Amino acid sequence: MRSIGLCLALVLAASLILSGCIEQPRVDGGDKLLVVATISPLGEFVKAVGGDRVDVMVLLPPGADPHTFEPTPVQMKHIENSDLYVKNGAGLELWLDRFSSEGLKVVDSSEGIELIYLNGTPDPHIWLSPRCAMIQVENICRALIEVDPDGREIYESNRDAYINELKGLDEYLKNILSSAKGRIFVVDHPAWSYLARDYGLVQVAIEEGEREPGPRRIAYIIKTVRDNNIKAILVEPEFNPKMAEVIASEAGCEVVEIDPLAGNYINNMRAVGDTIAESIGA
Numbered sequence: 275m276r277s278i279g280l281c282l283a284l285v286l287a288a289s290l291i292l293s294g295c296i297e298q299p300r301v302d303g304g305d306k307l308l309v310v311a312t313i314s315p316l317g318e319f320v321k322a323v324g325g326d327r328v329d330v331m332v333l334l335p336p337g338a339d340p341h342t343f344e345p346t347p348v349q350m351k352h353i354e355n356s357d358l359y360v361k362n363g364a365g366l367e368l369w370l371d372r373f374s375s376e377g378l379k380v381v382d383s384s385e386g387i388e389l390i391y392l393n394g395t396p397d398p399h400i401w402l403s404p405r406c407a408m409i410q411v412e413n414i415c416r417a418l419i420e421v422d423p424d425g426r427e428i429y430e431s432n433r434d435a436y437i438n439e440l441k442g443l444d445e446y447l448k449n450i451l452s453s454a455k456g457r458i459f460v461v462d463h464p465a466w467s468y469l470a471r472d473y474g475l476v477q478v479a480i481e482e483g484e485r486e487p488g489p490r491r492i493a494y495i496i497k498t499v500r501d502n503n504i505k506a507i508l509v510e511p512e513f514n515p516k517m518a519e520v521i522a523s524e525a526g527c528e529v530v531e532i533d534p535l536a537g538n539y540i541n542n543m544r545a546v547g548d549t550i551a552e553s554i555g556a
Contacts, residue, residue, distance in 0.1 A: 307357040307422055312367055313340055315401040316360050316383060316410070318539045322436040323415050327425045331356070334535070339512045340398075344369045354378065358421050360414055364389055366398035381417035383410040390467045393483045402534055403468035404444040404543060408437050443540050447473060447547040454556035458502050460495060462509040462518045465534050466550075475550070480507070480517055492521060499525035506530040506553040 307328045311317040317332040324330070331352055333345050340362075345353065350373065353359050361367045363384030370380075387406050390397045400406040415433040419426045447469075455474035459466075464479035478498055482491050499507070499521070506528040509515045515529055522529045532549050536542040550556075 307418070308352075308355065309358045309360060309418075310353050310356045311360040312362050313401070314535050314537060315407070315539050316362060316414075318537075319383075319407065319411050319414055319436070320360055320418075323411060323429055323432045324418055324425075325428060325432050327422065327428060328418070336535075337512065340366060340535070358417055360417070362398055362400065364396045364398040364400055379417065379421055381413055383413045385409075385413050390471065392464060392467065397464070397467045399465040399534065400468055401539075402466055402543075402546075403472050404440045404447065405472055406468055407539070408440050411437055411440070439540055443543055444472075446544055450547045450551050451475065451556065454551060454554055457554045457556065458498060458504065459550050459554050460499055460504055460507045462507065462513055462515065465510065469546075469550075480521065486517065492517075495521050496525045499527050503555060504553060505555055506549075508532050508549065508553055510534060 306326075307324065308331065309320050309324065309328050310331045310333060311320055312332075313334045314332050317330045320328060321330050333349050333353075334340055334343055353373070357379065359378060359380045361370060361380060361382055363382040364387070384398075384400055386409050387400050389400070401410065411433055415429050418429045422429075451473040456476065458476045458478050459470075460478050460480070462480050464477060464481060466477050469475070470477040478495070480487050480491070480495055482488070487495070498504070504525075504527055507518045507522050507525075507530070509518045509529055509531055511531055511533050512535075515531075518529050530549055530553060532546045533542065
C-alpha cells in the first residue's frame with residue numbers, strides 16, 4: 275500500500291511540473307489564493323501584484339504554441355479548483371468557451387485594450403506591449419481585490435510598484451526605438467503588432483494568415499529585406515525557423531531569435547527592443 279501511495283504522489287508531482295507551474299500551488303486548503311494563468315507573462319503579472327498572498331500556476335508549458343494549446347484534464351481540474359483564472363483574452367483561449375464551472379472566477383486581462391485585428395480576427399499578443407501590459411496588471415489587481423478584499427492595500431501597493439517598472443520599460447523602448455520610427459522589421463510570425471503600434475514601427479511577417487508563404491510572398495520578403503537594409507529576420511522559438519533561414523540566406527541577412535514568452539518579462543522586453551533596433555540598424 276505504501277508503494278502505491280508513493281507512485282500516486284510521484285504521478286501528481288510530475289503532472290504539476292508538466293503543467294508549467296511558476297511555483298508549487300496548493301490544490302486544497304492553505305491560506306494563499308490559487309491563481310491560474312494561461313501564459314508565463316500573465317503569471318508574472320499575477321505574482322507581481324499578488325506577492326505572498328498568491329500561488330500561481332501557468333498552464334502553457336515552455337516551448338508550446340499558445341495558439342494551438344489546450345489544457346490537459348489535470349490542468350482543467352486545477353482551473354476548476356482555483357480561486358481565480360486569469361485569461362489573456364483577445365481570442366487566445368478559445369477552448370475556454372467549452373469549459374464551464376459554477377463559481378469559477380475568470381478575469382479577462384484584455385478588457386479595456388484597443389485590439390488590433392489581423393485578417394478579421396483579434397491579435398492576442400497584447401502582453402508584448404508594455405502599455406497594454408499596464409492595463410492587464412490593472413485588471414488583475416481588480417480581480418484579486420474582488421476575490422480577496424482583505425488584501426486590497428497590498429495588491430494596490432504592488433500594482434503601483436510594478437506599473438512604475440512597466441513605465442520605465444516603456445520609456446526604455448521609446449528611447450531605443452526612437453530613431454526607428456516608420457522603419458520595417460521582419461519577423462516569422464506577426465506577434466509584435468502592439469509593440470509596433472506603440473513605437474511607430476512597421477511589422478512585416480513571413481507568415482501569411484498562419485500559412486506558409488507562397489513564392490510571391492517569399493520574393494516580397496527578400497526584396498523588403500534588401501531594400502531596407504535589414505540586418506536580421508526575427509524568429510520565435512515556438513516555430514520552425516527553416517523558411518526564415520532560407521529567406522535570410524537569399525537576402526543576405528541573419529536569423530535572430532526573440533521569445534515572446536520568455537521569463538523575466540521586463541528584462542526580456544528590453545532585450546527584444548535592443549534586438550529589433552539592431553535588426554534594422556537603428
